[in-house]
Amino acid sequence: MANVVYSLLPVCAFFVYQYGLSAAASILVVTASCLLAERFFVRTGTQAGSLSDYSATITGLLLALTLPPGFPLWMGAVAGVAAIALGKALFGGIGFNVFNPALVGRAFVQAAFPAAIATYTPSFLPNRFSEFIPSTLAWPLMAPADTAAWLKAMQYDALASASPLARWKFEGFVTPAWDLITSLAGHMAVGPSPLLILVCGAYLALRRFMDWRIPVAVLGSAGLSALVIYAAFGTKYPDPFFMLFSGGMVLGAVYMATDMATSPVTPRGMWLYGALIGVLTVVIRYYSGLPEGVMYAILIGNAATPLIERITQPTPFGKGLSIRARRSASYTMHPDYISREEAAAKTPTKRFLKNKPKKK
Amino acid sequence: MNGAIQQPQGTSAVALVRTLGIVSTVCGLIIVAAYQGTYDAAAANRRLALERTVFKVIPAAKSMSEWQATPQGIRPVGGETVAGAVKFYAAYDADGALAGIAAEGAAKGYADTVRILYGYAPACQCITGFGLVASKETPGIGDKIVTDKAFLENFKALDVKLNAELSALANEVKAVKHGTKSNPWQIDAIAGATVTSRAVGKAINDSAQLLLPKLVPELEKLGKKES
Amino acid sequence: MSDLSQARTFDEFMEGIWRQNPVFVMVLGMCPTLAVTVSAVNAVSMGLATMFVLVCSCGLVSLMRNIVPKEVRIATYIVIIATFVTVVDYVIQAVSLAVYDALGAFIQLIVVNCIILGRAEAHASKHPPLVAMVNALGMSLGFVIGLLALGAVREVLGAGTLFGFSLFGADFQPWVVMVLPPGGFIVLGAWLLLFSALKRRQEARLAAQGGGHGA
Numbered sequence: 001m002a003n004v005v006y007s008l009l010p011v012c013a014f015f016v017y018q019y020g021l022s023a024a025a026s027i028l029v030v031t032a033s034c035l036l037a038e039r040f041f042v043r044t045g046t047q048a049g050s051l052s053d054y055s056a057t058i059t060g061l062l063l064a065l066t067l068p069p070g071f072p073l074w075m076g077a078v079a080g081v082a083a084i085a086l087g088k089a090l091f092g093g094i095g096f097n098v099f100n101p102a103l104v105g106r107a108f109v110q111a112a113f114p115a116a117i118a119t120y121t122p123s124f125l126p127n128r129f130s131e132f133i134p135s136t137l138a139w140p141l142m143a144p145a146d147t148a149a150w151l152k153a154m155q156y157d158a159l160a161s162a163s164p165l166a167r168w169k170f171e172g173f174v175t176p177a178w179d180l181i182t183s184l185a186g187h188m189a190v191g192p193s194p195l196l197i198l199v200c201g202a203y204l205a206l207r208r209f210m211d212w213r214i215p216v217a218v219l220g221s222a223g224l225s226a227l228v229i230y231a232a233f234g235t236k237y238p239d240p241f242f243m244l245f246s247g248g249m250v251l252g253a254v255y256m257a258t259d260m261a262t263s264p265v266t267p268r269g270m271w272l273y274g275a276l277i278g279v280l281t282v283v284i285r286y287y288s289g290l291p292e293g294v295m296y297a298i299l300i301g302n303a304a305t306p307l308i309e310r311i312t313q314p315t316p317f318g319k320g321l322s323i324r325a326r327r328s329a330s331y332t333m334h335p336d337y338i339s340r341e342e343a344a345a346k347t348p349t350k351r352f353l354k355n356k357p358k359k360k
Numbered sequence: 361m362n363g364a365i366q367q368p369q370g371t372s373a374v375a376l377v378r379t380l381g382i383v384s385t386v387c388g389l390i391i392v393a394a395y396q397g398t399y400d401a402a403a404a405n406r407r408l409a410l411e412r413t414v415f416k417v418i419p420a421a422k423s424m425s426e427w428q429a430t431p432q433g434i435r436p437v438g439g440e441t442v443a444g445a446v447k448f449y450a451a452y453d454a455d456g457a458l459a460g461i462a463a464e465g466a467a468k469g470y471a472d473t474v475r476i477l478y479g480y481a482p483a484c485q486c487i488t489g490f491g492l493v494a495s496k497e498t499p500g501i502g503d504k505i506v507t508d509k510a511f512l513e514n515f516k517a518l519d520v521k522l523n524a525e526l527s528a529l530a531n532e533v534k535a536v537k538h539g540t541k542s543n544p545w546q547i548d549a550i551a552g553a554t555v556t557s558r559a560v561g562k563a564i565n566d567s568a569q570l571l572l573p574k575l576v577p578e579l580e581k582l583g584k585k586e587s
Numbered sequence: 588m589s590d591l592s593q594a595r596t597f598d599e600f601m602e603g604i605w606r607q608n609p610v611f612v613m614v615l616g617m618c619p620t621l622a623v624t625v626s627a628v629n630a631v632s633m634g635l636a637t638m639f640v641l642v643c644s645c646g647l648v649s650l651m652r653n654i655v656p657k658e659v660r661i662a663t664y665i666v667i668i669a670t671f672v673t674v675v676d677y678v679i680q681a682v683s684l685a686v687y688d689a690l691g692a693f694i695q696l697i698v699v700n701c702i703i704l705g706r707a708e709a710h711a712s713k714h715p716p717l718v719a720m721v722n723a724l725g726m727s728l729g730f731v732i733g734l735l736a737l738g739a740v741r742e743v744l745g746a747g748t749l750f751g752f753s754l755f756g757a758d759f760q761p762w763v764v765m766v767l768p769p770g771g772f773i774v775l776g777a778w779l780l781l782f783s784a785l786k787r788r789q790e791a792r793l794a795a796q797g798g799g800h801g802a
Contacts, residue, residue, distance in 0.1 A: 086773070111764035141747075143760040148551075170554055171537070289470055289555065371656040379655055383663050387670035394674040401681035409684050
């Protein structure tokens, strides 16, 4: 899975370019805490896997990318440990996890520190490479410093530090789509450029480390449902481009929803799973109290995965409707792709599936 | 479990009823005793808790009495309750003069209904403070409504004057976006806790619209506290 | 003889605290365990309320064990338990309204706490009053310990305080999740994990010569 890490490096670099020192520290600390937690749980001997499979590194990088750049480092460490402990070790390690570990970690800190995780800072601050965002360096267990006062001292109003989704939800302001796609327009509180993520994702799909169906299904269904609502109810809702390129939509669709262990393996299942996530995201964003919905949509999609796999099982020729060993996906994957469906795969199958491996 | 009751045919119905009757009587006696024993203390506790919240929103208050506003006018609580009556509390200061009115309001917040108690000063026809009765708002965000100094500043003198006909508020009390308060009847919402701030505004508005038109014309009825 | 009976009594007492701990071993009474353990004070008051109900109703059940026909025994137990729950409800209202509001409906729900009916049926109805009450006392102490273990962790992380005393100063960042329901499940899971790990280690040590480690 080293290739996934390589493809994430440009995204991380862009993130650091946007937010400077704080983003770099956040990525390092979160990834390190994920690796340490993984090391601890692998060492206790209760789960499969090793650090060299890079899965914990990917979890750490993705988790850091979904957190605000000024997220206090100690909270980042908590998120990393929670991601591995609750999201992965609890289920028995790599390949057994039901939910995407990075999102479990994020969901945990979202519930634990709702104020800190909603505190964004504008990108491209002039002194971002010489100065930390003050909230980054909060003492462990202590509340972070007030970034609003810090920004005010630098003559930025509070609006620039609200994420585009929060601005739409609470103030009805729709950020232009092109600014969102490149993330280059100055002083917005946005993550790495969706365009860059799409390019990196395309590399992965071309190298067969990822199934293109899932991101296409997620983005397609989210765009379509947003378009339908936009066409039906008009100006009350933002245009579909805003839906697609704001928040964590692209990152979630390309890197999180495609997580191998937690997404369906059947081609039809992938479409269904992606569509479910897309629609859920739109529903949560529009009709719930939360500005962002990608995380919960993907977690719900993960939970539905076993069911989706069951109802989209391809029927081998000559067999009845009963559940049989399934064939490989029609889309040939890179040999390094860790998949549950191949006999020679490095990881065992999920415990609750029918073809449970016999214990020695 | 040995003795007569272990006969294979089971026990007679009379014995069953008798046992249950004895047990119920004993238990009933215990409950009545406990109720009688704790009634005064519990009632005193309740009154104390209520007074504490009322006195918090009307700092000058030293004593209080419960009233209700009915379509026919206001009267002290006691005896029969009238349908559609709104309960409120009249608070008196140390000399027995009316110090303010406290009433409850509720509105849907971010998580659940936010219930507040607000203090109304008849002299300036304004809200002088509010306290939380119950809320399930997100700790750290929504619960800032009782700690945020700038937000509480709104309730130093929130204008709730009635219109000329005394039928409704002259200006609707409303929470506005942070930093855009321009009138004394507006509430400057907390940035990041807009939904909860709005709920406070709506709770005050709904309750005041209902209560004040009935209350203000008959304010002198509250008069001094009769001792 | 007194030596033997003392040892027996002590054993009855310790059963609930360690070997059959209602929270960590039997995993009973999860509803109050998860719902009211937001703070250590709430946890202890809930535990004490349960203790009062458990000890009193076990005593009464045990006193009446010879006169209650078995056809109506469950009905009798429920009436007895409900009586003491009502008593405890009144007493808490009289003692502290704050605690009463914090515990909410869970005081009344003690009546359906399966620890109590379970103890009445499985133990008190078969033993003399003193033994039954000692066993009930141990059981409810185990329950208090379990609730306190959860409540303390959740209060320290969720509010930075323990029994209302601030531990980390004013700047502490509360972990909101700990006072929400998921925090209850996470902390309970962690404690269960710890207990079963300890138990497994103990068993492994006992079976060390047999070389039986696995499962």
